[in-house]
Amino acid sequence: MTKHTDTIPETRRRMLGAGSLTISVVGAMCFCIILFWVVIALIGPWLAPYPIGKIVSMDVFTSPSRDYLLGTDYLGRDMMSRIILGARYTVGVSIAAAFIACTIGVALGMISAVLGGWFDTIVSRGIDALIAIPHLMFGLVIIAAIGSSLPVLVGTLAFLYFPGSFRIARALAVNINELDFVQVAKARGEGFFYTVREEILPNMIGPVLADFGLRFVFIVLLLSGLSFLGLGVQPPNADWGALVRENVSGLAYGAPAVIMPSLAIASLTISVNLAIDNLPRRLRDRLP
């Protein structure tokens, strides 16, 4: 018996050890890129070499030079400053929206799973219907109805992505709710909120965090798409999607002003996706 219990952790360690070295290098690189953009978003205004709206050069769509490291845009503004300051919008708005979406989705999902009964049925059916709304299309409808501002963008993005978060959280919580320690907690008379907060939430936090990352990627993509259509962040401010839109006329010359913001978006979203794929299996998987 003791032999048996000893061997299991060892085989598992060996299994993880075989592949984990190369995997964690990719994961670590991705985390560095994500951290890099978050730091840029936080300290952007002190880093940008020029003010965001200032026309610094007579030449438009120039290639990178010593003065303008990433070239200039369609008006002759410094591209590097605009990308650094755009990080605030792309990263900031997306994190805020993803955070709200996940908080609402997870809270509602756990409550639904634990309460069960008609409350669960009604909420689940309603949210199934919300999932059947195409995201970009509904973004257009909201922006057409109330116009585009930062709170509206955050609210719309959060509204569009909380249903997905709800579904995953509910599925996780339904499984955990059946486990013995939750039943024991209920039997010894713990209250509803104690059970949800102390017994269920800590046991699903890994998958929930992975889901937060995925939702963040979806939101970055949708926000960039909206801005690309001119309906997201409004001038003179610009997130990365809006930067691509502004400079799209430079596409025919292959100007860095179009390519650099696109690369910024891609580096962020691909990093988050790969980082989630390379999370330790124990943290990422559906059940602990």
Add this chain to the structure above:
Amino acid sequence: MITRMILTRLGVAVLTLLIVSVVVFVATNMLPGDVAQIVLGQAATPEAVAGLRKAMHLDQPAVFRYIIWLGGMMTGNPGTSLVNDIPIVTLIGGRLHNTLLLAGVTAAFSVPIALALGITAAMWRNTLYDRLVSFATIAVVSVPEFMVATIAVLIFAVRLHWFPALSFANDVHSLGELLRVFAMPVISLSFVVSAQMIRMTRAALIDTLGQPFVEMATLKGAGRVRAVLTHALPNAIGPIVNAVALSLSYLLGGVIIVETIFNYPGIAKLMVDGVATRDMPLIQTCAMIFCLGYLALVTVADICAILANPRLRYK
């Protein structure tokens, strides 16, 4: 049994469409401003505004307006545009046809390619080929649609000079011109849709490859190609058709971006223009058409999954 499941699924779809219509109606009526005042402008007399309010049923409760609006939608009479007074049916007519054509050509082009790539990637799993396909699809899935389109333009129009970059001619005279005009939008959309389809096809097939009967076939001496094509593939048809239908629903997001970039006269471009002029009846109608298309694809995917499940077939 199986008929009942399909009927239930269709009923759920209709109910969902109703809930979606409520959400669209509420979202488009959230603005506290007076639509009649906005339509007539600042200079309108109070009498004119009051008259228009009555004509537009704005003096009625919201529930009543919703029922009138829904009735109009269902009888094919969604009203007239606020901007130029043209009936919305006329505005949408030809453009819906253009969008469906674009979507149809894209599907005809991308489904066979995506299936071939997905199946071969699963067949030669963990080879260099599979890794390349997987990395490429992850990359395409993680970047915005407009970036896929701009990269396609950079490669096919700017570098290779195969197609015109960002122009769309309305008068197309020959098949050759039609091909040139369609090429860039179709290529861009195909990338967006196929990436998802390849991933899901590969996953569905690999799932089936792990089943005991495939292992049995391998033990009896079937090669990898034979095990995949004659043993696994027929049993994975259900999940694969499901994956195809679900991936095609990505067309709906992609088509908005692609029609805007290439100035393609479809319904998505009409809607984006409608957002700029805040033409609410037009936006509502386009939104409902999009939701209907999306629901139709998701429902077809689910029904395929029901039909393909042999356990249900023989009950």
